[in-house]
Amino acid sequence: MHPSQPDTDMAEPTDPATEAFLRQLTDRFVFVEVVFLRRGDAFELRHVADTDAEAASLTAIDVGDLRALAQTTRDGAFRPNKAAPNLRRGWRCEAPGTARLEAALRHLYPGGLADWAAARTAPPPATHYRETAARQTGLYRITPILPDALAAEATRACCDAGSCLRRRLWTAPGAEADPEAAKSAMPCLEPCALLLDLARRAMKLEQGPKAELQIAEDDLPVLVHALRTALARPDPEVREGDTAAPSNPRRLRLLLEKLGPLMPASAVVEASA
Ligand code: SF4
Numbered sequence: 114m115h116p117s118q119p120d121t122d123m124a125e126p127t128d129p130a131t132e133a134f135l136r137q138l139t140d141r142f143v144f145v146e147v148v149f150l151r152r153g154d155a156f157e158l159r160h161v162a163d164t165d166a167e168a169a170s171l172t173a174i175d176v177g178d179l180r181a182l183a184q185t186t187r188d189g190a191f192r193p194n195k196a197a198p199n200l201r202r203g204w205r206c207e208a209p210g211t212a213r214l215e216a217a218l219r220h221l222y223p224g225g226l227a228d229w230a231a232a233r234t235a236p237p238p239a240t241h242y243r244e245t246a247a248r249q250t251g252l253y254r255i256t257p258i259l260p261d262a263l264a265a266e267a268t269r270a271c272c273d274a275g276s277c278l279r280r281r282l283w284t285a286p287g288a289e290a291d292p293e294a295a296k297s298a299m300p301c302l303e304p305c306a307l308l309l310d311l312a313r314r315a316m317k318l319e320q321g322p323k324a325e326l327q328i329a330e331d332d333l334p335v336l337v338h339a340l341r342t343a344l345a346r347p348d349p350e351v352r353e354g355d356t357a358a359p360s361n362p363r364r365l366r367l368l369l370e371k372l373g374p375l376m377p378a379s380a381v382v383e384a385s386a
Pocket of ligand 1: 194196271272276277278279280281301302303304305306307308
């Protein structure tokens with residue numbers, strides 16, 4: 114670093130969002146997938162699944178290393194959505210002081226602190242599906258014409274906790290905002306590019322050729338089971354944003370959305386038991 118260049122990881126935080134966040138930090142606080150263990154003015158950060166692991170079993174990393182850590186999954190795939198529930202495990206990071214804590218949050222969850230603070234205002238500044246879609250041009254210019262039911266299906270399929278831990282505050286017709294205790298304290302204030310891409314894909318599928326398929330009603334739960342099994346065993350090769358890939362989790366959920374209303378009531382009860 115150039116001597117005249119300020120070390121942003123060391124600078125004292127002046128951001129009111131950070132100060133508000135610090136005020137509500139308890140001794141053990143979970144934000145998305147990271148647990149903050151407070152020791153006076155210092156913090157230790159870990160993956161929440163490693164909260165009770167022996168410190169010696171975890172790799173000690175610096176705050177500056179968190180940016181690279183958050184870029185890829187354990188399998189090396191790029192993480193376009195930093196709120197996806199696939200942050201790597203096996204590390205711990207000392208953040209001595211609030212400036213380091215702020216930097217750690219910035220690296221792990223870019224924009225998360227500002228969104229968290231914005232969501233504390235009443236009403237939170239959410240931009241809903243129809244408003245966001247109306248602004249789209251180019252690739253996503255098709256997104257305003259989604260019928261309400263399709264917009265809701267795409268929203269549920271995209272923003273499921275299996276793919277994203279941001280608590281959705283925006284709505285689509287037929288898809289209410291996530292409840293307060295859902296997913297995490299990091300809010301989602303407007304549809305992201307992954308959502309718009311899935312909405313575009315859903316509309317293209319709606320407009321595309323259809324195959325006729327007559328199957329026994331009793332085989333519907335078999336199909337649903339197969340899709341859920343595929344969701345439980347994610348394909349490490351598929352990119353999160355590649356909604357053309359048959360094994361993309363959002364694509365699997367979109368098909369599940371189509372099958373749900375066709376399922377006999379008894380099968381729905383069995384499947385959810
Ligand atoms: S739009 Fe959905 S998938 Fe995208 S960040 Fe928000 S909650 Fe997550």
